[in-house]
Amino acid sequence: MPRSHATLPRLFVPHDLAPAAELTLDKEQSLYLAAVLRKSVGDEVVLFNGRDGAWLCRLTSDSKKSVALAVTEQIAPQTEGADLWYGFAPLKNERLDYVVQKAVEMGAGTIQPVMTQFTQVHRLKTDRLHSNAIEAAEQCEVLSVPTIAPEITLERLLADWPQAQGARKLIFADEAEASSSPVDTLEAIRGAPVGLLIGPEGGFSQSEREKLRALPFVVPISLGPRILRADTAAVAAMAVIQAIIGDWR
Known part of the structure; x- marks a missing residue:
């Protein structure tokens, strides 16, 4: 992952990740981003799901109950699972x-x-x-x-x-x-x-x-x-x- 993204929060999600996709986090992750880390609309995070690599995403809603994000770009390809x-x-x-x-x-x-x-x-x-x-x-x-x-x-x-x-x-x-x-x-x-x-x-x-x-x-x-x-x-x-x-x- 580029070092410029290394300080961003990283979250594992079950959703498919692809360009222009939109998704909503569950209550626990939403609370973590909005209340604990105090992230707001426009802030960036990194999401991954174990299938599609790592993706840069931008908050489009900062509700503490359901943070919404827009997927913007892939910043790391998916790696093979370890044996x-x-x-x-x-x-x-x-x-x-x-x-x-x-x-x-x-x-x-x-x-x-x-x-x-x-x-x-x-x-x-x-x-x-x-x-x-x-x-x-x-x-x-x-x-x-x-x-x-x-x-x-x-x-x-x-x-x-x-x-x-x-x-x-x-x-x-x-x-x-x-x-x-x-x-x-x-x-x-x-x-x-x-x-x-x-x-x-x-x-x-x-x-x-x-x-x-x-x-x-x-x-x-x-x-x-x-x-x-x-x-x-x-x-x-x-x-x-x-x-x-x-x-x-």
Whole structure:
């Protein structure tokens, strides 16, 4: 996005975006623009929908209940959705919000809660996960909002994982793996689609670790000599993956 537009508010909307289109925001977004940001008729904002790129829009009505806008020009083309699958054992609210937001920033294309033996949170608010993903995309100029996949048990995830030739590898951050650099391990799977699995605060159980390590599509890696919190491990692992075999190269 041009830097001249970087300071404008960015909002995710469900509407189709095209030249000369007109649209009305919902009550929550209208209140945010008109009352919180004090935007008025003639002011500009950036809208995106995950399909049509980013568009410059101008307010034509500043009602706090229903802000109306006219779409003026596209300022960034739509980007392809990221391919990285990210699975994680749900954490408590604030840390759960954090890992979803960071996964969006780090380029995850699909985010999926995975229930493990030591998972402490078993009731998830899917709407909250979606809201956090959208908020992160709005703040970080991400045009493709990741898919929030339904929660799944680790057992079902592994049973359903595609194993055909060339299928996705599952990178498993194993806290019990001997401390070592993950560079060579990741270089060996360059070119294959990948997923990342991060366990709960108490780690994976011994039986879960044994099952994971026995599967041919699972790739265990170490994240160094220190014990990391689950949310820290997620960011560290995604950074390593993107730097070595991902879209940072």
